[in-house]
Amino acid sequence: xxxxxxxxxxxxxxxxxxxxxxxxxxxxxxxxxxxxxxxxxxxxxxxxxxxxxxxxxxxxxxxxxxxxxxxxxxxxxxxxxxxxxxxxxxxxxxxxxxxxxxxxxxxxxxxxxxxxxxxxxxxxxxxxxxxxxxxxxxxxxxxxxxxxxxxxxxxxxxxxxxx
Numbered sequence: 001x002x003x004x005x006x007x008x009x010x011x012x013x014x015x016x017x018x019x020x021x022x023x024x025x026x027x028x029x030x031x032x033x034x035x036x037x038x039x040x041x042x043x044x045x046x047x048x049x050x051x052x053x054x055x056x057x058x059x060x061x062x063x064x065x066x067x068x069x070x071x072x073x074x075x076x077x078x079x080x081x082x083x084x085x086x087x088x089x090x091x092x093x094x095x096x097x098x099x100x101x102x103x104x105x106x107x108x109x110x111x112x113x114x115x116x117x118x119x120x121x122x123x124x125x126x127x128x129x130x131x132x133x134x135x136x137x138x139x140x141x142x143x144x145x146x147x148x149x150x151x152x153x154x155x156x157x158x159x160x161x162x163x
Contacts, residue, residue, distance in 0.1 A: 034110035037118040037145045040152055041105070044143075045124075049101040053086035059154050061146070066157040102127040116147045123162070138162045 040059060047055035057079060065077045070085070108122040121142045128135055144156040 030112040033112045037120060037152055041120050045103045049103055051086055061153045061155045068159040069161050100129055118145045
């Protein structure tokens, strides 16, 4: 089983992974690639929670595509759509005294395809404070990573909210 928590500065975000499925019996090279992609996925979620666009952009391909609730049924291509959410004005200081977000990747499954593609699927639980109240949102996420010029980059994402 794989379990890891990654903390980033000042309670902004913590990402953790709960139990890699027992079907984790891939060849060593695939296991190493899967581990690397899971680590990058952690870093990506941490960047999202911390509002760190520079890190997010460094992990994503410029032609990133996605289907997500914010895109209201449209396929989005490129980073401009995502950059908008990173550059939105912050809430007034009185409302943003202690931002706190916890993202959990539950039961991640990594499928390594050849030596240039990996697909990560999981349930993402996001716990956060909204107006002083604790809120948990869950979503089904699939992220596709492609190895380009010797490094993994995020090339596609699909997220569906679970109601």
